[in-house]
Amino acid sequence: MPAKSFKNLPAEYAKRLLSTKNKAKKIITILLIMQTSLMGIQATDRIQQGDSVTETLIWLINQCVPVLQHISRREEEEKKRDGLRPAKGDRHFTKK
Numbered sequence: 001m002p003a004k005s006f007k008n009l010p011a012e013y014a015k016r017l018l019s020t021k022n023k024a025k026k027i028i029t030i031l032l033i034m035q036t037s038l039m040g041i042q043a044t045d046r047i048q049q050g051d052s053v054t055e056t057l058i059w060l061i062n063q064c065v066p067v068l069q070h071i072s073r074r075e076e077e078e079k080k081r082d083g084l085r086p087a088k089g090d091r092h093f094t095k096k
Contacts, residue, residue, distance in 0.1 A: 032067065039063050 039060060046056045 035067070
């Protein structure tokens, strides 16, 4: 392998890594959309089986909260890995 191809190796690796991260984010997004759709179907079934709309809405919210917490934690971890501090408007901002 010629010496000048080594110079491009880190840039190519970074591009490949970003591409992999983007693909992973897209897959996660698709899975979350599918999960949300399935929760909607389950909510409809619960209403048809006799649960009140209020009970079903509370159940649906309780199903979504852990997912949102998980996403928030992942975003914070990613910011820490990338060396970025959360913005002041972020919910979990702490002064250091």
